Amino acid sequence: MAQAKSDAQLAEEVDVRSSRVLRWRFVMNLALMLFDALVYFATSMIVLVVSHGTNLVTTRLQLNLPIDPWLYSAACAAIYVYCMHVAGVYHRHVFADGYQLNMLLLKGGFIAWVAICALNFIIQCNIFFYMVCLTSLIVWVAEMIVRFIARVILTSKHRKGEYSYPTVIVGSPEGIGQILKFLNQRRQLNYKPIRLCPIRVNSETGLIEADPNTELLSKEVHESWNSPIDVIEYGPQLAGRIAETGAQTVMVTDVLDRFSDNLSTFALQMESVNLEIALITSALDIAEHATQMRNIQGMSIMTISLPQYSPSAQIKKRVFDLVVSTIAIILSSPIMLIVALAIKIEDGGPVFYKQERIGLRGKPFYIHKFRSMRVDADAHLKEVLAAQGQELGARYKLKHDPRITKVGNFIRKTSLDELPQFFDVFMGSMSVVGPRPQRSFEVAEYDPVYATRLLVKPGITGPWQVSGRNDLNEEESRQLDVSYVQDWSVMGDVVYILRTIGTVLHPSGAY
Template sequence: MTAKSDAQLAEEVDIRSSRVLHWRFVMNLALMIFDAVVYFAVSMVVLSLSHEMNLITTRLQLNLPVNPYFYSVVCAIIYVFCMHAAGVYHRHVFADGYQLNVLLLKGGFIAWISICALDFIIQTNVSFFAVCMTSLSVWIAEMIVRFIARIFLTRQHRKGEYSYPTVIVGSPEGIGQILKFLNQRRQLNYKPIRVCPIRINAKTGLVEADPNLALMDKEIRDSWAQPIQVIEYGDHLASRIAETGAQTVMVTDVLDRFSDNLSTFALQMESVNLELALITSALDIAEHATQMRNIQGMSIMTISLPQYSPAAQIKKRIFDIVVSTIAIIITSPIMLIVALAIKLEDGGPIFYKQERIGLRGKPFYIHKFRSMRVDADAHLKEVLEANGQEMGARYKLKHDPRITRVGNFIRKTSLDELPQFFDVFMGSMSVVGPRPQRSFEVAEYDPVYATRLLVKPGITGPWQVSGRNDLNEEESRQLDVSYVQDWSVMGDIVYILRTIGIVIHPQGAY
């Protein structure tokens, strides 16, 4: 390939990127305009119904009239700005229902505070009730509209529209994992059009093509269910990728971060204007907050995770107390019915407690509604042996003979977990976190997986809302470790909303 042809390919990729940026800009602009119109319309309706159209400002005791239409326009602009600051218009958020609704709530809350501040500054006679009703009505309207728009966009994604043609580079196993991930999360907009299996030559330390095409084909069949062509790693790879019509190159593994191999690879891709997306490990240092300091001529970079600060820990504890208290009050009638059903079935104990390992390896007792017969623990080993399994950190029994009839129902609906809200209230657990495990399971942790012990175990979490027992061991571990790295109160709210969806439509629970 000549330099001129590379330049032409770079221009073609740039044109494709411009088209994507164009429709993304148009879509976001349309959403912003629509959001502003919705807020303006709702605001005018609320002001009219509350008989507050005659607005004045008492600033400096002037009692000057304020045009209600102009006031609503200003509030609508503030609302859109707050939505943008909350991340509502981000490309990876738009089609994610749970996360989008939480961000709409976050943005609406920021807008509500901002508009209250505006009313205080200019001292209008707009009532607090009117501001609150406008914010609540707009939030409800936005969720409905976004739901409809999300259905349309998801359908278009499945047709290949509004997506980023992507070439996935990595080991066959790594490519298979990413294909499965993208197949489950079409809202990310990445459309795999080629795969490029690679490996590191043990002698030279350089990247080379992975010749195991049979394994690559199997990974594609198992993870994507549609044929994807393989592009061989080698000379002029960037140009050949650009010729496929790709816009993004996604690196899954093999190419270690900060390595010469990755730096060289990145330069090749960027030379033809291809976007590079790097899949990092759950504990990658890039997720940490960094700060550069110069101390007596020496540059030192310090890293930290802000969510582990004392203030963040206090915030999470308050969140747990509030949520667990509300949950206990609301679910009390349900817990009473479940307790009665368990007692009537076999006359045994209603509750079941078991020692689990909690924060920083400290043992505690977890409480559940009993879903198995009274002597279930004593027969675990023989049941596993009968199913060809061994005691370990991950054993799966789809048809466990120890489960009672009532127990089968409360397990599938997750009602057996309700007593754990008392454990949360007392402080041994959190509402959201990795599931608590037993001592023999913890004994099998490697150093990376052991980081899950740095947070309190939770009633729900990434494992429960992402397939539960249908996940393989590696997927479960990745989810838990990622949570330790990324948790936030806002993220916990997303998991709670997703858990409600799982309770309504159970999957992977047995």
């Protein structure tokens, strides 16, 4: 009974800490909602006044009844806030992510624009179409500016440890190191590691036990986090000892497999004291799929599917690629002409370079680029690799490639060499966003998981390009590519395009 009472007290303490976090998160979201409503209300009223549209009248059923402009603007503001909520603008992990937040603001603004246009149609009021469009545009710009300022302030608070979730990370030393590096790069996720719990599976019993390799753990922490973190040893009463540290979340990186008895037992212990469990899953985890349960003659069958691979989703992506590639070709034509002239003047060689790559479902195709290397570059690849102590493979890296020309060095750093690939996208062999196409000898090294990247068209840009490019290690690059195959969407592609623009303006890892 004494132990049960102690567990109950610990659960209550964790619940109190969680309540504090929920309280400030609720206050912040409420403040944002009120601010968004105020911005839309004020903008709507200003547009009405300037456009001399305050004399609102509904002609529904030929009644010609007057509408209070204050009431109308308030109703539109409420619709706007609701649409922002539907779009996910107020989610806790989105607020500090600039690209994703701005896209959700655009998505929410578009939904609100459609909803308000529908409202005007239903009540048949004398609001001009341009007034709704102007209001939506002004509000969107104002929201981006305010969210940028708020994001800077909140990120600064996160780095000081405020408004974050005290977290204990559980897993192998290598898994802990990977998550620490991930969290160090993405402080907007709000997880603050306060303890580490290294574990392993006992090969004889199959049970979880403490991992005694403290040297490896120290090395991983030093390389990934740059500051020491206390260790809590796995063992009896672990949940109570974690609760006593002030933690709110337990993040499981690996070792504890999903749907296993080990994880079920571990989760039950943590949840008994109200600790939240955050489970890091693989890129191909089934949880990403849409599931449907059916009962056929007493047998339960679960079917799974990825909605983005439906025919309608594929058509949307193809239309998106056609529109984006057409606009890109038209807008970049003057730049492509200048680059072509510069290449021709430098050494008189061909302007374009084509090479066979492996595309959708393993089908070969030719990729086109502006030539950035000497004409005989391919013939000297093995020679250059050998000089730098490397071999041909899926992830060879050349930081100082002597085959690159002066013009080539510039167009590579600025990604201008990729512009001709918009013609490949237009013709259908590539997509604007997707994993980069690789050569046959690289594809030959794929394992079954990495080979899933061939299930989508290769892209001009993608997760690898906007996340560090050649500075990423092999495991990080693989994870990004496979994750894209699992959860791509047209809206996600738009985010990658915007992030690519930022990478071009501030290049990193390009060589």
